[in-house]
Amino acid sequence: MPVLTPDMVRSSGASWPDVRSSALARAAAAPFPTTDLEHWRYSRIDELDLARFAPADTPSTVTGGGADAVITRVATSAASADASFTRLFPSNVHDLELFAALNLAHMDVIVVSVAANKVVSEPVVITHQLGGSGKAFFPRVVVEAGRNSEVTVVERFVSPDGDALLVVPVLDVRAEQAARVRYLGINELGTSSWLIGDQQSSGDRDSDTLLATVALGGDYARVSTAARLIGQGGNTRQVALYFAGGTQMHDFRTLQEHVSPRTTSDLLFKGAVQDTAKSVYTGLIKIHKDAKGSAAFQTNRNLTLSHGAWAESVPNLDIETNDVKCSHASTVGPIDEEQLFYLESRGVRPDVAQRLVVLGFFDEVLAQLPVGELATSLRAQVSRKLAIGEQS
Amino acid sequence: MSTLDIRGLTATVAGKQILNGIDLTISSGEVHAVMGPNGAGKSTLSAVIMGKPGYTVTGGQVLLDGVDMLALPTWKRAAAGLHLVMQYPTEVPGVQLDAMLAEALRDRGREKDVATLGATLRAEAGRINFDEKFLDRALNVDLSGGEKKRNETLQMSVLKPKIAILDELDSGLDVDALRDCARRVMDATREDNLGALVITHYSRLLEELRPSRVHILVKGRIVQSGGPELADVLERDGYATFSATFSA
Numbered sequence: 001m002p003v004l005t006p007d008m009v010r011s012s013g014a015s016w017p018d019v020r021s022s023a024l025a026r027a028a029a030a031p032f033p034t035t036d037l038e039h040w041r042y043s044r045i046d047e048l049d050l051a052r053f054a055p056a057d058t059p060s061t062v063t064g065g066g067a068d069a070v071i072t073r074v075a076t077s078a079a080s081a082d083a084s085f086t087r088l089f090p091s092n093v094h095d096l097e098l099f100a101a102l103n104l105a106h107m108d109v110i111v112v113s114v115a116a117n118k119v120v121s122e123p124v125v126i127t128h129q130l131g132g133s134g135k136a137f138f139p140r141v142v143v144e145a146g147r148n149s150e151v152t153v154v155e156r157f158v159s160p161d162g163d164a165l166l167v168v169p170v171l172d173v174r175a176e177q178a179a180r181v182r183y184l185g186i187n188e189l190g191t192s193s194w195l196i197g198d199q200q201s202s203g204d205r206d207s208d209t210l211l212a213t214v215a216l217g218g219d220y221a222r223v224s225t226a227a228r229l230i231g232q233g234g235n236t237r238q239v240a241l242y243f244a245g246g247t248q249m250h251d252f253r254t255l256q257e258h259v260s261p262r263t264t265s266d267l268l269f270k271g272a273v274q275d276t277a278k279s280v281y282t283g284l285i286k287i288h289k290d291a292k293g294s295a296a297f298q299t300n301r302n303l304t305l306s307h308g309a310w311a312e313s314v315p316n317l318d319i320e321t322n323d324v325k326c327s328h329a330s331t332v333g334p335i336d337e338e339q340l341f342y343l344e345s346r347g348v349r350p351d352v353a354q355r356l357v358v359l360g361f362f363d364e365v366l367a368q369l370p371v372g373e374l375a376t377s378l379r380a381q382v383s384r385k386l387a388i389g390e391q392s
Numbered sequence: 393m394s395t396l397d398i399r400g401l402t403a404t405v406a407g408k409q410i411l412n413g414i415d416l417t418i419s420s421g422e423v424h425a426v427m428g429p430n431g432a433g434k435s436t437l438s439a440v441i442m443g444k445p446g447y448t449v450t451g452g453q454v455l456l457d458g459v460d461m462l463a464l465p466t467w468k469r470a471a472a473g474l475h476l477v478m479q480y481p482t483e484v485p486g487v488q489l490d491a492m493l494a495e496a497l498r499d500r501g502r503e504k505d506v507a508t509l510g511a512t513l514r515a516e517a518g519r520i521n522f523d524e525k526f527l528d529r530a531l532n533v534d535l536s537g538g539e540k541k542r543n544e545t546l547q548m549s550v551l552k553p554k555i556a557i558l559d560e561l562d563s564g565l566d567v568d569a570l571r572d573c574a575r576r577v578m579d580a581t582r583e584d585n586l587g588a589l590v591i592t593h594y595s596r597l598l599e600e601l602r603p604s605r606v607h608i609l610v611k612g613r614i615v616q617s618g619g620p621e622l623a624d625v626l627e628r629d630g631y632a633t634f635s636a637t638f639s640a
Binding site: 336337338339341342345346348349350352353356362363364 | 465481483499530
């Protein structure tokens with residue numbers, strides 16, 4: 001049986017000489033995480049047996065973008081790659097945690113590069129059409145936005161319901177001075193798929209980044225996002241809509257990290273759980289000593305639609321300077337009874353009233369998604385999922 | 393011709409008896425006012441008729457054309473022809489007025505009205521000076537007190553209930569909005585044969601919304617009923633007279 005071992009990939013001869021082999025060594029040495037670690041608390045990491053998966057090439061399609069978005073793809077199986085790309089990967093792999101190392105070792109890379117002052121008006125749409133039980137996929141999307149450029153990237157994860165596969169994606173967004181980058185990740189994975197994702201963005205001076213997530217699929221889907229503001233005046237926003245049903249679990253970790261002065265960040269995560277599904281949101285606002293005059297906001301709201309469903313919300317602040325404006329808010333609870341009564345008192349059926357209220361709850365996030373045209377179909381998917389929850 | 397018949401209605405809130413046996417009969421085209429001091433049970437009466445959670449009916453009946461409303465869930469009471477104009481309309485973020493009304497009409501089998509809903513809303517908004525820009529807002533979100541009541545009145549006009557209960561229509565709105573809403577209700581009693589049960593603390597509202605019958609509610613019971621002149625007595629003497637009557 002093929003397993004995720006360094007030997008296996010070495011024997012395939014499919015590694016980039018340095019980055020991949022050192023990442024492989026790190027992956028072999030990195031400890032397997034447990035829920036005793038704060039970072040993995042509440043997670044289902046204990047259920048994951050990596051030996052059940054073998055790495056596979058990620059079947060991805062890329063559309064849109066146009067001439068000003070330069071797309072470069074380097075598949076796992078590529079024997080060699082342009083050495084200049086090594087700048088896009090971490091040089092020191094020794095501190096990488098297991099999944100970061102695994103991704104680096106097995107990655108299929110898609111680089112979206114936009115030169116300075118170029119505005120890419122049509123979104124770049126990357127679709128990972130995954131399939132096959134026992135397969136593991138390691139897509140890595142790097143977005144390089146040059147000075148004062150603008151680009152929107154949509155990344156979709158799709159798989160059939162029955163396929164017990166693992167996807168370990170990495171997103172790496174680099175916004176140079178005054179660049180505007182909007183990203184939307186959509187999890188439409190089947191109900192047997194696992195996702196353990198890592199996202200990071202770094203925003204230089206006066207840059208503006210938006211990291212949006214819509215999570216509907218997966219058995220266990222975890223996304224850890226770190227948005228760093230490294231140049232003064234930078235702004236970053238994170239928004240997410242997540243909706244777990246059946247026995248699904250969605251698990252989010254977010255970091256808003258203010259390194260430089262006068263940086264601003266905002267976060268709005270809204271989730272719902274039905275049946276016996278679970279969700280976790282753990283968010284940290286970290287403001288460094290030098291990041292004076294910064295402002296950071298964080299809001300997480302959760303609806304528990306069934307008695308058996310469970311949601312956890314853990315907001316945290318770590319602030320090293322007084323000269324900041326910060327707020328966080330989090331709620332977990334059932335649908336507001338007064339809202340349902342209002343709709344029902346007009347003659348709206350209870351199931352329809354519930355659907356309207358939940359869709360209304362998510363509307364605030366849908367309205368902020370970078371590709372407005374997608375909101376309609378995503379709204380319809382949420383609506384269908386609510387109907388399934390009612391029948392079960 | 394429809395009739396709402398309330399017979400011996402008693403109810404508790406959190407174990408406390410609030411309604412002590414209400415008897416009221418309202419028919420199509422009529423306007424009845426229920427007046428009472430704070431704590432008399434006015435809002436409880438409207439909540440219980442509509443089936444709001446948190447209120448327990450301990451006795452009596454609420455019949456609409458002979459059908460027992462208390463046995464029906466809230467949405468079926470509304471579909472049967474009852475409507476509640478709320479004192480404090482609930483904010484429902486992200487839910488548009490037209491989306492809700494479309495579902496409400498659909499559940500009543502009024503597909504044809506769904507098709508013309510947009511035009512109906514604009515026409516009705518014009519009648520009560522409700523700015524059309526508010527039609528695109530989420531329900532009651534970022535609306536002033538007056539706009540909320542116009543919005544409530546607008547919904548009533550579109551849904552065309554048989555009997556409407558107006559709970560403190562006059563609270564939290566200015567004189568212009570009060571007049572616009574009250575006149576629209578009066579029009580509905582003539583045009584659509586609406587029966588209106590107007591619950592209010594002050595007689596000011598009744599200058600616009602002219603009742604044929606006035607009932608005085610004190611301590612959960614109707615202590616006196618009469619013609620419109622009863623409101624004038626109340627205006628002059630206050631509730632003290634009626635409270636005394638009840639205690640004696």
